Amino acid sequence: MHYELTTIQAxxxxxxxxxxxxxxxxxxxEENKMAGKEWMYGFRRRNPELSLRQPENTSAARSxxxxxxxxxxxxxxxKTVFERHPLTANRIFNFDESGAPEGSLGAAxxxxxxxxxxxxxxxxxxxxxxxCTKDNPILLLCDNHESHVSLEAINSAKxxxxxxxSFPPHTSHRLQTLDVGVFIxxxxxxxxxxxxxxxxxxxxALTIYNIPKLVKIAFFELFRAKNITSGFNKTxxxxxNELTFSNEDxxxxxxxxxxxxxxxxxTQNVAEDLSAPTPLPSVSxxxxxxxxxxxxxxxxxxxxxxxxxxxALITYDDELQRFNLDACEPDALNN
Numbered sequence: 001m002h003y004e005l006t007t008i009q010a011x012x013x014x015x016x017x018x019x020x021x022x023x024x025x026x027x028x029x030e031e032n033k034m035a036g037k038e039w040m041y042g043f044r045r046r047n048p049e050l051s052l053r054q055p056e057n058t059s060a061a062r063s064x065x066x067x068x069x070x071x072x073x074x075x076x077x078x079k080t081v082f083e084r085h086p087l088t089a090n091r092i093f094n095f096d097e098s099g100a101p102e103g104s105l106g107a108a109x110x111x112x113x114x115x116x117x118x119x120x121x122x123x124x125x126x127x128x129x130x131x132c133t134k135d136n137p138i139l140l141l142c143d144n145h146e147s148h149v150s151l152e153a154i155n156s157a158k159x160x161x162x163x164x165x166s167f168p169p170h171t172s173h174r175l176q177t178l179d180v181g182v183f184i185x186x187x188x189x190x191x192x193x194x195x196x197x198x199x200x201x202x203x204x205a206l207t208i209y210n211i212p213k214l215v216k217i218a219f220f221e222l223f224r225a226k227n228i229t230s231g232f233n234k235t236x237x238x239x240x241n242e243l244t245f246s247n248e249d250x251x252x253x254x255x256x257x258x259x260x261x262x263x264x265x266x267t268q269n270v271a272e273d274l275s276a277p278t279p280l281p282s283v284s285x286x287x288x289x290x291x292x293x294x295x296x297x298x299x300x301x302x303x304x305x306x307x308x309x310x311x312a313l314i315t316y317d318d319e320l321q322r323f324n325l326d327a328c329e330p331d332a333l334n335n
Contacts, residue, residue: 016151065170095142116150137161181231189218
Protein backbone atom coordinates (compact mmCIF):
# COMPACT_ATOMS: atom_id res chain seq x y z
CA MET A 1 0.00 0.00 0.00
CA HIS A 2 1.43 3.37 -1.01
CA TYR A 3 1.43 5.20 2.28
CA GLU A 4 4.14 6.96 4.26
CA LEU A 5 4.05 7.61 7.99
CA THR A 6 4.95 10.65 10.04
CA THR A 7 7.27 9.95 12.96
CA ILE A 8 4.30 10.21 15.34
CA GLN A 9 2.26 7.74 13.29
CA ALA A 10 5.18 5.30 13.09
CA UNK A 11 5.62 5.43 16.86
CA UNK A 12 1.89 4.80 17.40
CA UNK A 13 1.92 1.78 15.09
CA UNK A 14 5.01 0.44 16.88
CA UNK A 15 3.20 0.73 20.22
CA UNK A 16 0.06 -0.98 18.90
CA UNK A 17 2.11 -3.79 17.37
CA UNK A 18 4.17 -4.33 20.53
CA UNK A 19 0.99 -4.35 22.63
CA UNK A 20 -0.68 -6.90 20.34
CA UNK A 21 2.33 -9.20 20.84
CA UNK A 22 2.26 -8.69 24.62
CA UNK A 23 5.89 -7.54 24.41
CA UNK A 24 7.59 -5.70 27.26
CA UNK A 25 7.97 -1.97 26.77
CA UNK A 26 8.49 1.21 28.75
CA UNK A 27 5.72 2.58 30.94
CA UNK A 28 6.02 5.82 28.98
CA UNK A 29 4.84 3.95 25.88
CA GLU A 30 1.59 3.06 27.66
CA GLU A 31 1.22 6.57 29.04
CA ASN A 32 1.70 8.25 25.65
CA LYS A 33 0.13 5.44 23.57
CA MET A 34 3.16 5.47 21.30
CA ALA A 35 6.78 4.31 21.20
CA GLY A 36 9.45 6.64 22.56
CA LYS A 37 11.66 8.96 20.54
CA GLU A 38 14.67 6.82 21.43
CA TRP A 39 13.01 3.81 19.82
CA MET A 40 12.37 5.88 16.69
CA TYR A 41 16.03 6.91 16.46
CA GLY A 42 17.14 3.32 17.03
CA PHE A 43 14.68 1.98 14.45
CA ARG A 44 16.01 4.40 11.84
CA ARG A 45 19.61 3.48 12.64
CA ARG A 46 18.78 -0.21 12.25
CA ASN A 47 16.97 0.51 8.99
CA PRO A 48 19.13 3.04 7.11
CA GLU A 49 17.02 2.66 3.97
CA LEU A 50 14.42 4.87 5.65
CA SER A 51 14.66 8.59 5.00
CA LEU A 52 13.03 11.64 6.53
CA ARG A 53 11.83 14.00 3.84
CA GLN A 54 11.10 17.72 3.83
CA PRO A 55 7.98 19.31 2.30
CA GLU A 56 6.74 21.00 -0.84
CA ASN A 57 3.23 22.22 -1.50
CA THR A 58 0.51 19.84 -2.62
CA SER A 59 0.20 21.14 -6.17
CA ALA A 60 3.90 20.57 -6.79
CA ALA A 61 3.64 17.13 -5.24
CA ARG A 62 0.79 16.23 -7.56
CA SER A 63 2.76 17.44 -10.57
CA UNK A 64 5.66 15.21 -9.59
CA UNK A 65 3.72 12.25 -8.28
CA UNK A 66 2.43 10.76 -11.51
CA UNK A 67 5.74 9.16 -12.46
CA UNK A 68 6.38 6.11 -14.58
CA UNK A 69 8.04 4.31 -11.67
CA UNK A 70 5.17 4.72 -9.19
CA UNK A 71 2.47 3.94 -11.75
CA UNK A 72 4.34 0.88 -13.05
CA UNK A 73 4.77 -0.35 -9.48
CA UNK A 74 1.03 0.08 -8.86
CA UNK A 75 0.03 -1.94 -11.93
CA UNK A 76 2.70 -4.57 -11.25
CA UNK A 77 1.30 -5.10 -7.76
CA UNK A 78 -2.21 -5.39 -9.19
CA LYS A 79 -0.96 -8.00 -11.66
CA THR A 80 0.55 -9.98 -8.78
CA VAL A 81 -2.78 -9.90 -6.94
CA PHE A 82 -4.68 -11.12 -10.01
CA GLU A 83 -2.16 -13.91 -10.56
CA ARG A 84 -2.44 -15.16 -6.99
CA HIS A 85 -6.16 -14.76 -6.45
CA PRO A 86 -9.05 -15.84 -8.73
CA LEU A 87 -10.63 -12.39 -8.80
CA THR A 88 -13.23 -11.34 -11.33
CA ALA A 89 -14.69 -7.92 -12.08
CA ASN A 90 -17.50 -8.36 -9.55
CA ARG A 91 -14.92 -8.95 -6.78
CA ILE A 92 -13.10 -5.64 -7.35
CA PHE A 93 -14.39 -2.63 -5.41
CA ASN A 94 -13.54 1.06 -5.56
CA PHE A 95 -13.65 2.91 -2.23
CA ASP A 96 -13.97 6.69 -1.98
CA GLU A 97 -15.69 9.03 0.48
CA SER A 98 -17.65 10.85 -2.23
CA GLY A 99 -21.35 10.72 -2.93
CA ALA A 100 -24.03 8.73 -1.12
CA PRO A 101 -25.68 6.16 -3.39
CA GLU A 102 -28.48 3.99 -2.04
CA GLY A 103 -27.20 1.56 0.58
CA SER A 104 -24.27 3.73 1.66
CA LEU A 105 -22.94 3.55 5.20
CA GLY A 106 -23.21 6.85 7.05
CA ALA A 107 -20.62 7.91 9.63
CA ALA A 108 -19.23 11.17 10.99
CA UNK A 109 -16.75 12.63 13.43
CA UNK A 110 -15.94 16.08 14.77
CA UNK A 111 -13.26 16.98 12.24
CA UNK A 112 -15.30 15.86 9.24
CA UNK A 113 -12.78 13.31 7.93
CA UNK A 114 -12.69 9.53 8.05
CA UNK A 115 -10.61 8.08 10.90
CA UNK A 116 -9.28 4.60 11.70
CA UNK A 117 -12.33 3.63 13.79
CA UNK A 118 -14.72 4.58 11.02
CA UNK A 119 -12.61 2.77 8.44
CA UNK A 120 -12.77 -0.46 10.45
CA UNK A 121 -16.58 -0.17 10.49
CA UNK A 122 -16.44 0.40 6.72
CA UNK A 123 -14.44 -2.81 6.26
CA UNK A 124 -16.99 -4.75 8.33
CA UNK A 125 -19.82 -3.24 6.30
CA UNK A 126 -18.10 -4.22 3.06
CA UNK A 127 -17.51 -7.75 4.33
CA UNK A 128 -21.17 -8.07 5.31
CA UNK A 129 -22.43 -7.13 1.85
CA UNK A 130 -19.78 -8.88 -0.26
CA UNK A 131 -19.56 -12.05 1.87
CA CYS A 132 -15.81 -12.06 1.32
CA THR A 133 -13.64 -14.60 3.13
CA LYS A 134 -10.01 -15.69 3.02
CA ASP A 135 -11.04 -18.35 0.48
CA ASN A 136 -13.16 -15.94 -1.53
CA PRO A 137 -11.45 -12.54 -1.20
CA ILE A 138 -12.20 -9.19 -2.76
CA LEU A 139 -9.87 -6.44 -3.93
CA LEU A 140 -10.57 -3.02 -2.44
CA LEU A 141 -8.97 -0.02 -4.16
CA CYS A 142 -8.79 3.17 -2.11
CA ASP A 143 -6.78 6.34 -1.56
CA ASN A 144 -3.80 6.49 0.79
CA HIS A 145 -5.44 8.14 3.80
CA GLU A 146 -3.78 7.56 7.19
CA SER A 147 -6.92 5.88 8.57
CA HIS A 148 -6.19 2.85 6.36
CA VAL A 149 -2.99 1.84 8.16
CA SER A 150 -4.16 1.28 11.73
CA LEU A 151 -3.30 -2.12 13.17
CA GLU A 152 -6.99 -2.88 13.74
CA ALA A 153 -7.79 -2.13 10.10
CA ILE A 154 -4.91 -4.31 8.89
CA ASN A 155 -6.03 -7.26 11.00
CA SER A 156 -9.70 -6.81 10.07
CA ALA A 157 -8.83 -6.86 6.36
CA LYS A 158 -6.64 -9.95 6.69
CA UNK A 159 -9.19 -11.89 8.73
CA UNK A 160 -12.08 -11.13 6.36
CA UNK A 161 -10.41 -11.70 3.00
CA UNK A 162 -10.11 -8.04 1.99
CA UNK A 163 -7.03 -7.35 -0.11
CA UNK A 164 -6.78 -3.62 -0.29
CA UNK A 165 -4.41 -1.55 -2.35
CA SER A 166 -4.03 2.20 -2.36
CA PHE A 167 -3.23 4.44 -5.26
CA PRO A 168 0.19 6.12 -5.09
CA PRO A 169 -0.03 9.52 -3.35
CA HIS A 170 -1.36 12.38 -5.49
CA THR A 171 -2.26 10.15 -8.45
CA SER A 172 -5.99 9.60 -7.92
CA HIS A 173 -6.73 12.20 -10.62
CA ARG A 174 -5.31 9.70 -13.14
CA LEU A 175 -5.79 6.28 -11.48
CA GLN A 176 -8.98 6.56 -9.40
CA THR A 177 -11.69 5.35 -11.78
CA LEU A 178 -14.47 7.49 -10.33
CA ASP A 179 -12.25 10.58 -10.14
CA VAL A 180 -11.27 10.20 -13.79
CA GLY A 181 -14.76 9.52 -15.13
CA VAL A 182 -17.08 11.44 -12.82
CA PHE A 183 -15.87 13.38 -9.78
CA ILE A 184 -13.23 15.65 -11.34
CA UNK A 185 -15.40 16.61 -14.36
CA UNK A 186 -18.35 17.08 -11.97
CA UNK A 187 -16.41 19.47 -9.73
CA UNK A 188 -15.16 21.42 -12.75
CA UNK A 189 -18.69 21.76 -14.12
CA UNK A 190 -19.96 22.77 -10.68
CA UNK A 191 -17.43 25.61 -10.48
CA UNK A 192 -18.66 26.94 -13.82
CA UNK A 193 -22.27 26.68 -12.65
CA UNK A 194 -21.47 28.58 -9.44
CA UNK A 195 -19.59 31.28 -11.34
CA UNK A 196 -22.52 31.73 -13.73
CA UNK A 197 -24.87 32.08 -10.75
CA UNK A 198 -22.72 34.84 -9.26
CA UNK A 199 -22.70 36.68 -12.60
CA UNK A 200 -26.48 36.50 -12.83
CA UNK A 201 -26.95 37.41 -9.15
CA UNK A 202 -24.53 40.24 -8.35
CA UNK A 203 -24.16 41.27 -4.71
CA UNK A 204 -25.91 38.09 -3.56
CA ALA A 205 -24.36 35.33 -1.46
CA LEU A 206 -24.64 31.71 -2.50
CA THR A 207 -26.39 29.77 0.30
CA ILE A 208 -27.19 26.14 1.02
CA TYR A 209 -30.69 26.78 -0.33
CA ASN A 210 -29.25 27.44 -3.79
CA ILE A 211 -26.97 24.40 -3.84
CA PRO A 212 -29.46 21.62 -4.79
CA LYS A 213 -30.74 23.43 -7.87
CA LEU A 214 -27.22 24.24 -9.08
CA VAL A 215 -25.79 20.79 -8.31
CA LYS A 216 -28.66 19.23 -10.26
CA ILE A 217 -27.36 20.83 -13.47
CA ALA A 218 -23.88 19.31 -13.19
CA PHE A 219 -25.14 16.03 -11.75
CA PHE A 220 -27.48 15.11 -14.59
CA GLU A 221 -24.96 16.19 -17.20
CA LEU A 222 -22.03 14.14 -15.89
CA PHE A 223 -23.40 11.21 -13.85
CA ARG A 224 -24.13 9.16 -16.95
CA ALA A 225 -23.30 5.59 -17.86
CA LYS A 226 -20.93 6.65 -20.65
CA ASN A 227 -18.87 8.84 -18.28
CA ILE A 228 -18.64 6.12 -15.65
CA THR A 229 -17.67 3.56 -18.30
CA SER A 230 -15.10 6.00 -19.67
CA GLY A 231 -13.39 6.15 -16.27
CA PHE A 232 -12.95 2.38 -16.25
CA ASN A 233 -11.69 2.41 -19.83
CA LYS A 234 -9.08 5.09 -19.14
CA THR A 235 -7.58 3.49 -16.03
CA UNK A 236 -7.80 -0.11 -17.37
CA UNK A 237 -7.59 -1.74 -13.96
CA UNK A 238 -9.94 -4.44 -15.25
CA UNK A 239 -9.17 -5.98 -17.62
CA UNK A 240 -5.68 -5.08 -16.48
CA ASN A 241 -3.48 -3.21 -18.94
CA GLU A 242 -0.08 -2.28 -17.51
CA LEU A 243 0.70 -0.18 -20.60
CA THR A 244 -2.37 2.03 -20.48
CA PHE A 245 -0.18 5.13 -19.94
CA SER A 246 2.48 6.18 -22.43
CA ASN A 247 5.70 8.15 -21.90
CA GLU A 248 3.82 11.29 -22.91
CA ASP A 249 1.58 10.90 -19.86
CA UNK A 250 4.65 11.02 -17.62
CA UNK A 251 6.31 13.94 -19.42
CA UNK A 252 5.41 16.64 -16.82
CA UNK A 253 7.27 14.71 -14.13
CA UNK A 254 10.55 14.75 -16.06
CA UNK A 255 10.72 18.54 -15.80
CA UNK A 256 11.78 18.11 -12.17
CA UNK A 257 14.07 15.09 -12.41
CA UNK A 258 17.32 17.03 -12.21
CA UNK A 259 16.51 18.68 -8.88
CA UNK A 260 18.37 17.74 -5.72
CA UNK A 261 16.40 16.42 -2.77
CA UNK A 262 17.51 17.02 0.78
CA UNK A 263 17.78 13.82 2.83
CA UNK A 264 18.27 13.46 6.55
CA UNK A 265 20.41 10.52 7.59
CA UNK A 266 19.23 8.30 10.47
CA THR A 267 21.96 9.67 12.74
CA GLN A 268 21.56 13.32 11.76
CA ASN A 269 19.75 15.84 13.97
CA VAL A 270 19.25 13.36 16.79
CA ALA A 271 18.14 16.19 19.02
CA GLU A 272 15.22 17.14 16.78
CA ASP A 273 11.80 17.22 18.42
CA LEU A 274 9.91 14.29 16.95
CA SER A 275 6.88 15.14 19.04
CA ALA A 276 6.22 18.15 16.84
CA PRO A 277 4.23 17.65 13.62
CA THR A 278 6.46 16.67 10.72
CA PRO A 279 6.28 19.30 7.94
CA LEU A 280 4.86 18.54 4.52
CA PRO A 281 7.15 16.49 2.26
CA SER A 282 9.38 17.43 -0.61
CA VAL A 283 9.17 15.38 -3.74
CA SER A 284 11.51 13.80 -6.26
CA UNK A 285 10.39 12.57 -9.65
CA UNK A 286 9.63 9.12 -8.25
CA UNK A 287 8.80 9.59 -4.57
CA UNK A 288 5.23 10.64 -3.94
CA UNK A 289 4.61 11.76 -0.37
CA UNK A 290 1.11 12.44 0.90
CA UNK A 291 -0.18 15.90 1.76
CA UNK A 292 0.61 15.39 5.44
CA UNK A 293 4.08 15.21 6.92
CA UNK A 294 5.75 11.89 6.34
CA UNK A 295 8.43 9.52 7.36
CA UNK A 296 9.12 8.30 3.89
CA UNK A 297 10.13 4.64 3.58
CA UNK A 298 12.46 4.99 0.62
CA UNK A 299 15.62 3.70 -0.91
CA UNK A 300 18.76 5.54 0.21
CA UNK A 301 19.73 7.96 -2.60
CA UNK A 302 22.98 7.58 -4.51
CA UNK A 303 25.45 10.41 -4.99
CA UNK A 304 23.93 11.87 -8.08
CA UNK A 305 22.13 15.04 -9.09
CA UNK A 306 19.23 12.93 -10.26
CA UNK A 307 17.49 11.01 -7.50
CA UNK A 308 15.91 7.63 -8.22
CA UNK A 309 13.97 5.99 -5.41
CA UNK A 310 11.20 3.49 -4.89
CA UNK A 311 7.98 4.19 -3.03
CA ALA A 312 7.17 2.25 0.09
CA LEU A 313 4.70 -0.57 -0.27
CA ILE A 314 2.44 -1.75 2.51
CA THR A 315 0.02 -4.53 1.64
CA TYR A 316 -2.41 -6.59 3.59
CA ASP A 317 -2.25 -9.75 1.51
CA ASP A 318 -0.56 -12.60 3.38
CA GLU A 319 1.16 -13.82 0.22
CA LEU A 320 2.62 -10.43 -0.67
CA GLN A 321 4.95 -8.07 1.17
CA ARG A 322 3.34 -7.14 4.49
CA PHE A 323 3.66 -4.18 6.80
CA ASN A 324 5.54 -5.28 9.88
CA LEU A 325 7.75 -3.98 12.58
CA ASP A 326 9.61 -7.24 13.03
CA ALA A 327 12.80 -5.38 12.19
CA CYS A 328 12.66 -4.01 15.74
CA GLU A 329 15.21 -5.61 17.98
CA PRO A 330 13.56 -7.00 21.15
CA ASP A 331 15.72 -4.87 23.42
CA ALA A 332 14.66 -1.73 21.58
CA LEU A 333 11.09 -2.11 22.81
CA ASN A 334 12.24 -1.14 26.29
CA ASN A 335 13.50 2.25 25.14
